[in-house]
Amino acid sequence: MASIKDCDDVARETSSYVRPMHAPVCKVLQMRVIIIGAGAIGCSVAYHLAMDGATVTIVDPEGLMGGASLASFAWLNCHDKHPEEYYRLVMRGNAAHRELGETIGHANWLRLTGTLEWWLAGTEKAQAHAVRLERLRSYGHSMEMLSAEEVLALEPDVSRVSLEGCEAVYYPTDGGVDTVVYRHVLMREAERRGATLVEAGVENLLVSAGRVRGVSLLEGGELEADYVVNCAGRAVNVIGRSLGYALPMEWRPGMTVITDVTRSNVSRILKAPDIYIKPEGAGRLLLHAKSADEMIDASEGPDAGQAGAAEIIRLVEAVLPTVREATIAAVRVSVRPYPTDSKPVFGPITGVDGYHLAVMHSGISLSPLIGRAAVEEILHGRQSTDFALYRPERFSAGEWESSVGLSPSTGGEMLPTRI
Ligand SMILES: Cc1cc2nc3c(=O)[nH]c(=O)nc-3n(C[C@H](O)[C@H](O)[C@H](O)COP(=O)(O)OP(=O)(O)OC[C@H]3O[C@@H](n4cnc5c(N)ncnc54)[C@H](O)[C@@H]3O)c2cc1C
Known part of the structure; x- marks a missing residue:
């Protein structure tokens, strides 16, 4: 089934990957791996596995233009990540984007702009911000309190009015990702190493004798593999149902708006x-608001984000008066892949x-850390310490079972995106 290739580095250990999952061997299999879903996670897994010699097929009916990755605000920040080990994991993830750029030769999906944040002083929310900032200080996070004048200078x-009575902070290490460019670059590099993108939907897993051996496609036909990685985001449980498991997921729709060119x-x-x-x-802005997320109406189909988009435009004008009457270029609505304890699931x-x-x-x-961990675990049989705390089995059997069959919490429903 799988071919053999020489490999000098089978026994290579790095400081972050220490626990062998199986006894070291002198050869590694050149695995055929199917990745379900070409979101940011699937593309990163595809890239990293292909770079390490696997034969990769990535399957997604939306190609590179689907999922939460398209609707994401895609902000690299660590403002409210806790406990500390989770904060440090996300900080390593943000740094890994830069390292990935160095490996590829450029990181044109990455903009390390920093973030300016402000909120009304003397409110209940301000107290919560004070607690959060204290926690960040204790982690040694880089940030600087600013006056309104300093914000306006930057x-x-x-609008000066929007800063009245506010406290402000600057986080210099934050950045953002252009997810369309990011996925394209990862996929292009993976394809250069023989990976294939199949624009089709996975219907089910092919399972025999306790082993997943491939997938069946909604369009008909089957694909065989030595290993399958489920990166289907919100649809994770639809595909995993033949195994009798469903990951406990929260229903968390979210949306972003992209403006056309604005005066900004x-x-x-x-x-x-x-x-x-x-x-x-080019003067365009990507916008997101929690109040708009709450207005998403799944029953409205392609117009699910219409009310939220109007709310977002109203809110942005109050902060940036020059973008008055901005034209909307795209409204993107999706459901976050959100495990009930809000932490990643990998393994x-x-x-x-x-x-x-x-x-x-x-x-x-x-996503860059997940790609690295996939190489360690799937191709080299070593456990990634990065995700040791975030295994699927942390959910009790009751939690797994209780989520089976519930809708929409276990469904693969993706709200349609309007572009
Ligand atoms: C409004 C919003 C704001 C966000 N802001 C941030 C942020 O600031 N920072 C951050 O890090 N994260 C943010 N997130 C979360 C982040 O976008 C997601 O965690 C990330 O995109 C998940 O990527 P993924 O590849 O796992 O899933 P997805 O991007 O959802 O990709 C899953 C893919 O699987 C495919 N698929 C589904 N079913 C099948 C099937 N049967 N067969 C084959 N393929 C299938 C889908 O078409 C899709 O392309 C935000 C999300 C939203 C919605």
Whole structure:
């Protein structure tokens, strides 16, 4: 089934990967791996496995233009990640984007702009921010308190009124990802090493004698493999159902709006009290607001994000008056792949061979680390210490079972995206 190739580095150990999953061998199999889902996670897994010699097939009916990755705000930040080991994991993920860029030769998906955040002083929310900042200080996080005048000196388009009575902070190490470019670059590099993107939907896993041996396709036909990685995001359980497992997931729809060209000169990511603003180049802005997420109406089909988009435009005008009457270029609506404890899920399922799950929120930040961990675990049989705390089996049997059959919490429903 699999061919053999010489490999000098089978016994190579690095400081971050220490626990062998099986006894070292002198040869590694050139594995055929199927990756279900070409979101940020699937593309990173495809890239890293292909770079390490695997024969990779990535399957997604939307090609490189689907999933939460398209609708994401894609912000690399660590403002509210806790406990500390999770904060440090996400910080390593953010740094891994830069390292990936060095390996590929450029990181044109990455913009390390820093973030400016402000909120109304003397409120209950301000107290919560004070607790959060204290925690970040104790982690040694890089940040600087600013006055309103200092914010205006950095971002002169921000309305002075929106800063009145506010406290502000600058996080210099933050950045953002252009997920369309990111996925394309990863896939292009993977294809250069023989990977294939199949634009089709996976219907089910092919399982025999406790081992996953491939997938069947919704369009008909089957694909065989030595290993299957489920990176289907929100649809993780639809594909895993033949194994009798369903990961406990929360229903968390979210949306972003991209404006057409605006009169704006925003250089950094802005987190104002009610709206998140990210410069997207050429005067365009990527916008997100929690209040808009709450307005998403799945029953409206392609118009699910219409009310939220109007809310977002209203909110951005209050912060950046020069973008008044901005034209909307795209409204993107999706459901976050959100395990109920909000932490990533990465690893095999006990009792099932040839199969890994990789599903998470903050997946843009974590995707380069997930790719590296997939190489260690799937190709080299070594456990990744990065994700040791985030295995599927941390959920009790009751939690797995209780989520089976519930809708929409276990469904693969993706809200349609309007571009
Ligand atoms: C509004 C919003 C804001 C966010 N902000 C941030 C942020 O600032 N920072 C951050 O790090 N994260 C953020 N996230 C979360 C982040 O976007 C996700 O964690 C990440 O995109 C997950 O990537 P993924 O590849 O696991 O899933 P997805 O991007 O959802 O990809 C899954 C893919 O699987 C495919 N698929 C589904 N079913 C099948 C099937 N049957 N067969 C084959 N393929 C299938 C889908 O078409 C899709 O392309 C945000 C998410 C949203 C919605």
